[in-house]
Amino acid sequence: MNIQKAALLVISSLILALFMLANTMTPSPGTSSGNGNPALFILFILIPLFTIMVALWISLLHTYPFRLPVYLMSMFLIVLHLSIAFVYQKIQLAQYREVIEKALIKRNGFADAAYIEDITAGLSFHVNNQYFNFNTYLMFLTFSLFSAMLFTLLDLWEKRKKNGQPDFFKKEGGGRR
Incomplete structure (x- = not known):
């Protein structure tokens, strides 16, 4: 196994561990805390790891190059995956809001829709499990691969x-007359 593959495996495992750690930093539905969101520190760690991962993917793609149609098909499939995963996350968030609503009704006898919307938007710690889960981990990985393919x-x-070779998208030989 070469160094790029080993490094990708180690960084992917580290990122998975960070995602799962941040996932556990979500309070139980219906509870509150005023300590801020400690998972934001993990977010700041993920940014340089993403950059390193893209660089490793680029290195790997230079070591094992593909033909243009393979790149384009792979990138299309990644965009398809990311689109489906994003829709899935939106559905999961809507379902999670219902869980919080039921927990608040059980605890207080009522649930304020504006409050639920407020605590489940932005970088609230109530939605760490929505931002950091296995689906978003896979989205993180595939987006890093997509970025590397695009840069490559x-x-x-x-x-x-620069070398005066024909463009990717132009037919060589001029076509029919």
Whole structure:
């Protein structure tokens, strides 16, 4: 196993551990806390890890290059995956809001819809389990791969233009007359 693959495996495992740790920082539905959101520290750790992961993917893609149609099909499938995963997350958030509503009704006898909307929006600690779960982990990984593929294609395109080679998207030989 070469160094890029091993590093990707280690960083992917570390990122998964961080996602699961942040997931556990979600309070039980219906409870409150005024200590802020400690999972934001994990978010700041994920940003450089994302950059490192993209660089490792780029290195791996340069080591094992693909043909253009494979890149394009892979990127299309990644966008499809990300779209489906995003819709899934929206559905999960709506269901989680219902769980919080039921917990508040059980605890207080009523639930304020504006309060539920407020605590489940933005960077609230009430939704750490919505931002940090296995689905969002997979989204993180596939988006890093998509970014690396995009950078690799753009780099290859620039190199071809610089060397006077034909453009990716132009037919060679001029076509029919």
